[in-house]
Amino acid sequence: MTRNLFLMTGVLSSVLYVLMNILIPIQWPEYNIYSQTVSELSALGAPTRSVWVATGFVYTILIIAFGFGIRMSAGDSGLLRMSGKFIWIYGFVSLLWPFAPMHLRGEGYSTTDILHIALGMITLLCMILAMIFGAMALKVGFRIYTIISMAAFLFFGALTGMDAPRIKENLSTPFVGLWERINISAFLIWVAVFAIVMITKASIHRRGFSSEKKRNEARKVQTLHEMN
Numbered sequence: 001m002t003r004n005l006f007l008m009t010g011v012l013s014s015v016l017y018v019l020m021n022i023l024i025p026i027q028w029p030e031y032n033i034y035s036q037t038v039s040e041l042s043a044l045g046a047p048t049r050s051v052w053v054a055t056g057f058v059y060t061i062l063i064i065a066f067g068f069g070i071r072m073s074a075g076d077s078g079l080l081r082m083s084g085k086f087i088w089i090y091g092f093v094s095l096l097w098p099f100a101p102m103h104l105r106g107e108g109y110s111t112t113d114i115l116h117i118a119l120g121m122i123t124l125l126c127m128i129l130a131m132i133f134g135a136m137a138l139k140v141g142f143r144i145y146t147i148i149s150m151a152a153f154l155f156f157g158a159l160t161g162m163d164a165p166r167i168k169e170n171l172s173t174p175f176v177g178l179w180e181r182i183n184i185s186a187f188l189i190w191v192a193v194f195a196i197v198m199i200t201k202a203s204i205h206r207r208g209f210s211s212e213k214k215r216n217e218a219r220k221v222q223t224l225h226e227m228n
Contacts, residue, residue, distance in 0.1 A: 003202060006069025010195030013062035014188040020055050021181065024048050036177045037160070037167065038184065039116065042097070043104045053098045064091035066195065070134075073198050079137035083130050087191075090126035093119060106170040113168075124157065127187050134194055142197055149190045156183035 024041055025031045028048045031041070042052040070084030100115035128150065135146035156179045163176040 003069060003072045004199050006065050006072060007195050007199050007202070009062040009069065010066035010198075011192045013059055013066060014192040016055070016059050016062065017184070017188055020052065020059070024052055024055070027051065032177065033181065034178045035172070035174050037180050038177075039102050039120075040104065043102045044112070045104050045107065049101070056094075056097060060091055060094040060097075063094070063191075064088060066191065067091055069195075070198065073202055074137075077137050079133050083133035083137060083194075086126045086130040086133065090123050090130065093122050093126065105167060109168060117164075127153070131187075131190060138197060138201075142193075145193065146190065149186045153183055153186040153190075156180070156186070159183075 021033070021038065025033050025048070028041070028046065031048070040046060041048045042056065043049065046052075067084045067087035067090075070087060071081055074080035074084060096119055097116075100112050100119050102113050102116045103109060131146050131150055131153075135143045159179040160176055160183055163173045163179070166173050167176065
């Protein structure tokens, strides 16, 4: 039961992040979800920075718990342990986001912007490795799903990256917010599906173990009757 609660945080983390992207932008009337990135919601001077940082911390705790749940459920699978490890690292690195905010467009560029990009690269790598190891550990269906998810993740991530210099120069980026949200959604949905697959896998294992235990007890009872 405890293990399933930890695994369920994977679903909860994804749901929370989606809600953050729906509800928080509403508090900034000038913000445009299609042409502005998610990071701009927590930029220095953004009216939504405090609420984003607060809810982002809750998301981070949930994702760390999910990584712990994967490691708890890994059993003898080194691949699952590695996937959980990279989800863990992704979570712990994400604790640093409040200390590396970007500036609002047209308001300068400093060390925090450089750190923001560096953190983005580290979290991107952790996401990809978590997906790869998770897919390798499970069955073909989940592997195919992961390949499709990674293709979407990388493609829309590349489109987002192509617009990054234009953000720095305060130029028009009409679809960067859309590309980035599709990119992030690919990972969020993958995390939720991964969590559900692991919960289902654990449930099947428990039922199989319970059935085997009952069969063993029945055999013992039968043996005692035969001896008597």
